[in-house]
Amino acid sequence: MSMTDLSSSSVQRDACVSGDEHQQRENLFTLLKQALKARGFTYARLAAEMNMSELSIKRLFKEKDCKMSRLLEVCSIIGLSIDELIQMQQRFRHMPEYLPESVEAALAADKQLFLILILLVSQVDIPTVGSLMEVDQARLYLYLRELEKLGIIELRSGVGFRFRVSLPIQWRMGGQLADLIKGINKRYIAHCLDHEKDSEYAFTTASRLMSKSSVLQIQNHLRRVREEFDYLSSQDQMFYKVEELQFYKLVFGMGPFPVDVILADE
Incomplete structure (x- = not known):
């Protein structure tokens, strides 16, 4: 299940035209080519699926045609949702940015809310967040509403949302969240020490x-x-x-x- 709902044409259009357009297109098509290769698609196979010539497909990738209709069609054929592709592209695009100090203070006051945000930023989908945090759907919705009130996300229909802040997020190590972040990392290091002989851990x-x-x-x-x-x-x-x-x-x-x-x- 996709973690965000990018059905809005304005959101999709912004993914291609905002900021440094040339670099965004480079990153987007680099990721798309990697996805094609990973799924075993050649340009010839993709051309056949799209009822186009192989030369036209090669030109599309060479010229980095960013028409949303083309991207949607390619993604549909290879079994990749457009929102997943755009989320990966956005990771190339942004330098880490701080949240307002008032928002950090609100997150510091509620450890569960902070951990839910960490999971969402880490691209964990909403149902999996609920499972990991062991909270029911109603309680999870209240947390998501709180993140929306803080201006971090915007809820969409169903279980969809989009971030209203730039990703990735950088935390002030000397700010309101300092004690919470220190505590989380201390406990995690202790956890790694306790499982040092476990093959899944490296310490x-x-x-x-x-x-x-x-x-x-x-x-x-x-x-x-x-x-x-x-x-x-x-x-x-x-x-x-x-x-x-x-x-x-x-x-x-x-x-x-x-x-x-x-x-x-x-």
Whole structure:
């Protein structure tokens, strides 16, 4: 089930014409070509399905024809919804942005509301959010209404919604949500330690004397790991059914080791 309802022509049109149009088209068609390859579609096969010549299909992808009717037709043939494709394209488009501090304060006051938002931002569909959070449909709707009141989402018919804020969202580590975010990550690290021998978990910790140049090299590697995590998760959400996926979390930290702070009583 798709997590958003992008049936509105204005929303679909905005996906192609807002912002840096050239880069958006590049990203959109890059994703579409990856989807074709993953589903075993050649240009010749797609052309036959669309009753077009292979040359016309090649021209469409070369010129990056962004007509919504064409995208809808291609997506329908390969079994990919247009909203899934546009959601993936939007991930290329936006730099992380902060929510207003007043919104962060409201989220900090309700941990369940914050976790539901985290799941939605992570592209988890609404029914799965309810299952993971162990809340019934009526209670989940109240949470969604609260997110709508905060200006984060706009509810649509059925179980659909769209984000009213740019994705991805960046959190103020020193803001209202700081204690909540710290608590969540502390408990998750403790959970990983408890399951360190489980094949589904990977945990390591080390402390060494190092030069700044070596530290910078490793930190750059870690940034690339984060980029790969984001990329592969986006691909998986495009090519797999939601019931075939599991929610995972990535946490790492590297910096000076303040022994006095670590050993201090909380």
